[in-house]
Amino acid sequence: QVSPVESGGGLVQAGDSMRLTCVASGHLFSTYAMAWFRQAPGKEREFVAAIGWLARNVDYDDSVKGRFIISRDNDKNTVYLQMNSLKPEDTAVYYCAARPREIGYRQWEYNYWGQGTEVTVSS
Numbered sequence: 001q002v003s004p005v006e007s008g009g010g011l012v013q014a015g016d017s018m019r020l021t022c023v024a025s026g027h028l029f030s031t032y033a034m035a036w037f038r039q040a041p042g043k044e045r046e047f048v049a050a051i052g053w054l055a056r057n058v059d060y061d062d063s064v065k066g067r068f069i070i071s072r073d074n075d076k077n078t079v080y081l082q083m084n085s086l087k088p089e090d091t092a093v094y095y096c097a098a099r100p101r102e103i104g105y106r107q108w109e110y111n112y113w114g115q116g117t118e119v120t121v122s123s
Contacts, residue, residue, distance in 0.1 A: 002026035002077075002112050004034075004096040009117030012086055020081040020117060022096030030074040033057075033103045035110060036081045038092035038119075045095065049081060050103035057103055064090075086121045093118050 002024040012018050022034065035050035049060045049070040058070060069082040079096065094117050097110035104110060 002029055002032055002098045004098055004112060004114035006094060006096045006114045006117040009094060009119045011120045011122065014086060014088055014121055014123050016086050016121075017082070017084045018086060018119065020083065020094055020096075020119070022079045022081075022114060024077050024079070024096070024098055024112075026077075029077040031101060032098040032112075033101055034070075034072060034079040035097045035099075035103060036070065036079075037095045037097060037107065038090075039095070039116075040089075040092040043092075045107055047105050048094070050105070051079065052103050053101045059103060059105075083119075086119075088121045088123045091119060091121050 004024045006022050008020040033052045036048040039045040051058045051070045067085045072079045096114040098112040099110045
């Protein structure tokens with residue numbers, strides 16, 4: 001079992017960069033796939049990016065490909081989301097989630113969730 005806690009959100013301008021951090025306390029972090037989802041006001045929560053337990057499998061939603069980079073440091077029980085060239089449509093609460101081993105793309109596939117960190121991108 002892991003307990004993710006997100007940090008790093010805030011207010012930025014369009015075109016800026018921001019890095020989100022998720023520290024997952026608990027045992028065997030290295031055996032979990034980690035993902036970032038986001039939920040914009042009035043919208044459903046959506047998949048953003050995920051990284052498998054061995055970090056060999058990484059995937060992104062098309063809306064962030066080429067702009068966002070997900071990475072992990074198993075020694076620190078941490079996963080990162082580097083967000084570049086931010087757009088106003090990236091404004092959302094960003095959630096970190098964990099599931100065993102391989103990545104998934106749907107909320108129900110993830111067992112453990114953080115409380116979220118808010119990102120606001122002004123135009």
